[in-house]
Amino acid sequence: MRNITAALLDAITQARDTGLVPRTLVWVTAKNRTTGLPESVGVWTDHEDANITVLSGTTGLPVTRLYYGGGSLLQVSEVPRVADLTVQTVTIDLSQLATAAQLLTREYDVRLAKVEIHQVLLDPKSGQLVSVEAPVFLGEVDGAPVNTPSIGGEGSIKLKVVSDAISMLTRTNPRKSSYEAQKRRQGDEWGLYAGTVETWKIPWGQKA
Numbered sequence: 001m002r003n004i005t006a007a008l009l010d011a012i013t014q015a016r017d018t019g020l021v022p023r024t025l026v027w028v029t030a031k032n033r034t035t036g037l038p039e040s041v042g043v044w045t046d047h048e049d050a051n052i053t054v055l056s057g058t059t060g061l062p063v064t065r066l067y068y069g070g071g072s073l074l075q076v077s078e079v080p081r082v083a084d085l086t087v088q089t090v091t092i093d094l095s096q097l098a099t100a101a102q103l104l105t106r107e108y109d110v111r112l113a114k115v116e117i118h119q120v121l122l123d124p125k126s127g128q129l130v131s132v133e134a135p136v137f138l139g140e141v142d143g144a145p146v147n148t149p150s151i152g153g154e155g156s157i158k159l160k161v162v163s164d165a166i167s168m169l170t171r172t173n174p175r176k177s178s179y180e181a182q183k184r185r186q187g188d189e190w191g192l193y194a195g196t197v198e199t200w201k202i203p204w205g206q207k208a
Contacts, residue, residue, distance in 0.1 A: 012121075020130075021122040024076050025052065025067055026092055028104060028141075028159075030113035039108065042067035043100050045076075055134040057116040062132055072098035074156055079117060079137045080163075088163040090117065090137055093156045096147065101157050105145055113141045115161045138164045 012020070025044040032039050044052070044067040056063045074093040092115070094101035104110050117137040121130040139161040146158040 019124045021124050021127075023120050023122060024073065025054065025118040025120060026073055026076065027054075027057075027065060027067075027116040027118075028110065028113050029115075030104060030108035030110045030141075033107060033109055040065075041100050041104055041108070043073040043094065043098070044069055045073050047071075052120070052129065053132050054118045054120070055132055057135040057138045060134070068098065068100040070098070071095050072100045076117065079119070081136075088137075088139075089142070090139065090161045092117075092159040092161060094159065096157055105157060110141050110159065111144055114164070115139050115141060115159070117161075137161075140164055 023045050025042065027040060027042045029038050029040040031037070042052075042065045044050070046067075046069040048069045050067055050069065051064050052067050053062050053064045055061065072095055074095055076093070077091040079090055080088040094104070104113075115138070116135040117139075118133055119136050120133050122128065123130055142160045142162045146160070147156075
């Protein structure tokens with residue numbers, strides 16, 4: 001069950017009279033192809049670029065981030081809210097012409113990039129955030145982005161994001177069973193006494 005702030009509850013209660021402006025924010029942390037270091041880019045479903053304070057999915061603490069607007073983020077599929085252990089998937093559509101999308105696909109390697117999705121509400125009068133929110137989805141990009149330009153349109157870049165915690169439960173670790181991997185991690189313990197064993201004379205079929 002998700003706990004909501006008093007400010008958010010009050011805004012929802014008064015929504016019939018005052019209205020609400022929902023917005024979706026996406027924060028992607030990917031590897032810079034040149035430096036190999038992780039770098040982050042934020043986009044959101046609003047017209048202007050903005051510095052927005054949210055709760056970090058890593059630390060749980062408030063953090064102010066720059067999110068690019070102006071059509072950078074076209075659409076985010078419905079965020080699944082389930083209680084089972086199935087891997088949940090969200091699709092993120094970015095504008096192919098947006099600066100943020102170009103940065104992610106050209107300068108960054110987004111494969112396995114970490115993704116945070118926040119859903120916030122803006123006050124329709126002030127345009128300010130109703131409350132600082134925690135992410136509604138944490139995941140990682142599954143594979144490379146898919147370019148899907150439409151006929152006569154600007155096209156889009158699709159990021160398929162799978163739920164982070166649940167996807168880890170389905171991964172296999174070949175290092176647990178591979179002999180070669182064990183040698184690299186812990187040394188060749190299995191072959192340590194090979195020289196001694198090969199000189200053993202085993203009395204097959206004889207009584208010891």
